[in-house]
Amino acid sequence: MEAHIFELQYAIDTFYFLICGALVMWMAAGFSMLEAGLVRAKNTTEILTKNVALYAIACFMYLACGYAFMYDGGWFLSGIEEFSLDGVLASSAENGFDGGAVYSGASDFFFQVVFVATAMSIVSGAVAERMKLWAFFAFAVVMTGFIYPMEGAWTWGGKEVFGLFSLGDDFGFSDFAGSGIVHMAGAAAALSGVLLLGARKGKYGPQGQTLALPGANLPLATLGTFILWMGWFGFNGGSVLKLADASSAHSVAMVFLNTNAAAATGLIGALIVAHFKFGKADLTMALNGALAGLVAITAEPSTPTPLQASLFGLVAGALVVFSILALDKLKIDDPVGAISVHGVIGFLGLMLVPVTNDGASFVGQLVGAGTIFVWVFATSFVTWLVIKMVVGIRVSEEEEYTGLDIGECGLEAYPEFTASSS
Amino acid sequence: MKLVTAIIKPFKLDDVRQALHEVGIAGITVTEVKGFGRQKGHTELYRGAEYNVDFLPKLKLETACTDELAEQVVEAIQASAATGKIGDGKIFVSSLEEVIRIRTGETGSQAI
Numbered sequence: 001m002e003a004h005i006f007e008l009q010y011a012i013d014t015f016y017f018l019i020c021g022a023l024v025m026w027m028a029a030g031f032s033m034l035e036a037g038l039v040r041a042k043n044t045t046e047i048l049t050k051n052v053a054l055y056a057i058a059c060f061m062y063l064a065c066g067y068a069f070m071y072d073g074g075w076f077l078s079g080i081e082e083f084s085l086d087g088v089l090a091s092s093a094e095n096g097f098d099g100g101a102v103y104s105g106a107s108d109f110f111f112q113v114v115f116v117a118t119a120m121s122i123v124s125g126a127v128a129e130r131m132k133l134w135a136f137f138a139f140a141v142v143m144t145g146f147i148y149p150m151e152g153a154w155t156w157g158g159k160e161v162f163g164l165f166s167l168g169d170d171f172g173f174s175d176f177a178g179s180g181i182v183h184m185a186g187a188a189a190a191l192s193g194v195l196l197l198g199a200r201k202g203k204y205g206p207q208g209q210t211l212a213l214p215g216a217n218l219p220l221a222t223l224g225t226f227i228l229w230m231g232w233f234g235f236n237g238g239s240v241l242k243l244a245d246a247s248s249a250h251s252v253a254m255v256f257l258n259t260n261a262a263a264a265t266g267l268i269g270a271l272i273v274a275h276f277k278f279g280k281a282d283l284t285m286a287l288n289g290a291l292a293g294l295v296a297i298t299a300e301p302s303t304p305t306p307l308q309a310s311l312f313g314l315v316a317g318a319l320v321v322f323s324i325l326a327l328d329k330l331k332i333d334d335p336v337g338a339i340s341v342h343g344v345i346g347f348l349g350l351m352l353v354p355v356t357n358d359g360a361s362f363v364g365q366l367v368g369a370g371t372i373f374v375w376v377f378a379t380s381f382v383t384w385l386v387i388k389m390v391v392g393i394r395v396s397e398e399e400e401y402t403g404l405d406i407g408e409c410g411l412e413a414y415p416e417f418t419a420s421s422s
Numbered sequence: 423m424k425l426v427t428a429i430i431k432p433f434k435l436d437d438v439r440q441a442l443h444e445v446g447i448a449g450i451t452v453t454e455v456k457g458f459g460r461q462k463g464h465t466e467l468y469r470g471a472e473y474n475v476d477f478l479p480k481l482k483l484e485t486a487c488t489d490e491l492a493e494q495v496v497e498a499i500q501a502s503a504a505t506g507k508i509g510d511g512k513i514f515v516s517s518l519e520e521v522i523r524i525r526t527g528e529t530g531s532q533a534i
Contacts, residue, residue, distance in 0.1 A: 212473035214466070280467050325470055337469075 006092035007085075010102050012244035016252075017107035023234025024114040028055045030227030031121035035128060036413075037221025038284065038336045040213060042403025043129045044413030050124050050133060054140045058117035061145035066116060067109055069149035070157045080105050101242035111238055115182050116144045118235070122186030125336035127193045129200050129213075130400055133408040135393040142383045143189055150379075151372050155181045161371060173368030174360040177239035179299035179349030180369050185376045187343025191332070192381040197393055199333030201400055210328040213335070218283055225287040229263050232294045236301045255301040259294065262301075262313030266293020269317025277321065288324065288337045289317035292345040299349035303356040312352050316345045347373075423518040423531060424492040428483045429455070429511040430503040435481055441502035442485065445494045448534070453482040461509035480511060486518055488531050 032051035039047050068075055083104075091102045120140055127136065153159045155175060160166045167173035175181050205211050215221060236259045242248040270289020274282035293313030297304070304312065323340035332339065350369045353360045387393055394400075399407035406412065430438055435452065442450060456477035463476040487495050496513055504510055523533040 210471045212466070212468035212471040214468040214473070274470070278467055278470055282467065282469065284469050321470075328470075 002093075003089055005097070006089055006102075009092065009097070009244040010088050010104075013101045013242050014103040014107045016243040017103055017111045017238060017241075020234035020238025021107070021111040021114050023231050024111070024118065024238065025231075027114070027228050027231030027235065028052075028117055028121060030224045030229075030231055031118075031125065032224065033220045033227060034224030034287070035125045035336055037217040037219070037224060038125070038215035039128050040403070041216040041414060042405055042412075044216060044405060045409045045411050046133060046404035046407075047124070047128055048413070049409055050128075050136055051121065053137060054120045054124055055117045057137060057140045058120045058144040059113055061141055062113045062116045062149070063109070064145065066145050066149040067112065069146065070112070070152040072157075077109060080109060098245040098247060101244070101248075103241075115178060115235075116148055119148050119182045119186035119189075120144055122183065122338050122342045123190040123193060126187075126190035126334045126338040127197055128335045129404065130394055131193070131197055132391070132393055132395055133404070135387045135391055138387050138391075139189075139193070139380075139383055143380065147189065147376055147379045147383070148185060151185055151375050152181060154371065155368065167364075167368045167371060171364035171367045172360055173364045174300065174353050174357060175350060175368065176300045176302060176353075177236045177298045179295055179346045180372050183295045183298065183342035184346030184350070184369065185372055187339045187341075187346060188373050188376040189380040190334070191339050191343060192377050193384050193393070194332055194334060194339070196381070196384045196388055199331055200335070201397065203333045204328075204331050208331070210325075215284065215335075221284060221287055225290055229260075229290060229294065232259055232263070232298075236298055240302065251302050257306060258301045258304055258309035259297055261306050261309045262293040262297035262316070263290045264293070265310045265313035266290050266296070266317035266320075269293070269314040270321050271317075273318045273321045277325075284337075285321050285324070288320050288341050291341045292316040292320035295342055295345045296349040296352060299346075300353040300357050300360075305356075308356055312349075316348055319348065320345055423521060423534065424487055424489060424495075425516050425518045426485050426487060426492065426495050426499070427514040427516070428499045428503065429457070429459075429480050429513075430483060430499070431505065431510060432479060432481050434503045434505070435483075437502040438483065438499055441498040442495065445498045446491065447485050447487060447495060449485065451484045453484075455480050455482045459509070459512065478509070486521055486534050488534065 028051065032048055035047045035051065036044050064076055067073060067077060073079065088102055095102060120143055154161045154167055155173065158168055200213060203211055203213060233256050236255050237252050240248060240252045240255055243252055267286050267290035271281060271286040274285040293316050296312050296316035297309055320340050323344040324337045327334060327340060347369055350365045351362065353365055354362050384393060395404060395407055439450060456479055458477055461478065463474050463478060465472045465474055485495065492515060496515060499513055520529060521533040522529050
């Protein structure tokens with residue numbers, strides 16, 4: 001009887017991982033729609049191509065070598081197909097009914113791989129409308145096959161940073177579902193790319209003022225945000241890693257509740273701040289606010305009370321507006337606000353962990369954030385630089401004017417519409 | 423004969439059509455156009471940055487009428503298209519040399 005209960009528990013926890021992974025996979029659709037909505041019509045086909053291809057590249061690279069770097073195991077997941085019922089029952093008996101989850105290794109890979117794709121999606125929005133498509137793909141190979149898996153190994157993988165120190169054991173670094181490991185890492189890679197790439201032509205005026213390059217399709221941007229919001233329940237909910245005992249199930253429910261609450265107040269915060277700053281209800285800022293709330297709560301969605309989660313979201317949503325405006329002052333051109341949403345707020349999320357989780361400290365969180373940022377920024381910078389010197393990373397001025405759709409993909413997104421103006 | 427061409431605010435089209443119908447106009451051609459006059463463009467806001475939209479959408483309405491009716495037509499358009507705010511548009515009246523109905527070959531005021 002006990003063996004059957006353990007088998008059932010294994011089945012439920014594996015199933016839970018797979019469903020949550022599928023939800024996170026759907027976030028790739030969310031990023032695609034958000035980015036397609038916030039770029040101009042002439043760059044739509046290119047951004048969509050970039051999003052589907054980066055997802056595919058991330059999946060293959062993480063399967064080929066990323067997972068091996070992060071959690072050991074073989075190249076191309078060799079050995080993951082083996083199954084031993086005796087092994088499962090032995091692990092379950094050792095952990096106990098309410099101990100650590102025992103689940104299929106294949107489900108673990110599936111859940112982990114979609115996080116890699118999420119980190120890479122963050123980069124694509126920030127470098128939109130001016131980067132060469134194949135230069136981006138080359139970067140995606142390095143990012144998803146090496147850069148991300150290395151910092152993932154030091155955090156969730158529990159390995160020492162080049163044998164020097166352990167973020168978990170020495171500093172108590174805690175990042176529940178990846179405010180830093182996934183989001184800030186993606187933003188650090190994006191920032192290094194944007195610095196080498198430069199701003200879109202026409203984004204900043206001769207006196208340094210910020211000019212508007214309005215996104216082509218706000219319904220798509222809104223749909224994308226809702227898709228991300230939904231996918232985030234898998235992102236954070238799945239990171240509990242277990243569902244099949246009462247206390248884990250309760251923890252999952254709290255994570256869903258807090259994730260939703262932070263997104264809601266994030267949106268409200270951004271909407272209100274934007275209204276007072278600009279005098280209008282700014283939709284795209286509000287969308288960024290919801291995502292900011294989600295990123296902020298991702299580092300620790302299980303311990304805050306609903307009120308705390310709401311407050312964290314509110315702070316994140318308000319802060320992201322100022323961050324977006326500040327980056328524009330520095331002429332760091334980020335068409336979708338990814339560096340602010342995922343980088344600045346990802347850092348905020350890490351620093352909020354000790355407020356509700358006694359196991360973490362501000363110093364430990366700072367060390368962890370610093371390690372992730374320095375590693376990802378530095379290796380990304382070198383990677384971008386090499387690609388820039390070999391093939392170049394920016395399209396020609398003429399191609400940027402006519403649009404990357406024709407230049408990179410040879411196809412317009414809306415061939416039967418007449419454009420009003422570029 | 424006169425050709426009356428009016429640039430109007432798009433939301434006023436139904437009112438103008440009704441007014442012209444009442445003075446006896448039997449045919450109108452409407453085109454969606456963009457342009458600017460004294461109203462210039464207007465500013466919009468995107469992620470905190472203001473930008474100008476220089477050309478505003480308007481409707482161009484054309485109708486042919488006899489010389490006697492022209493004054494009434496102009497009055498009807500002016501009365502029905504006016505909001506009193508800047509950007510209400512303009513009416514141009516020009517002489518029309520000839521009108522031919524394609525189906526029957528009728529010409530002049532018969533063809534209007």
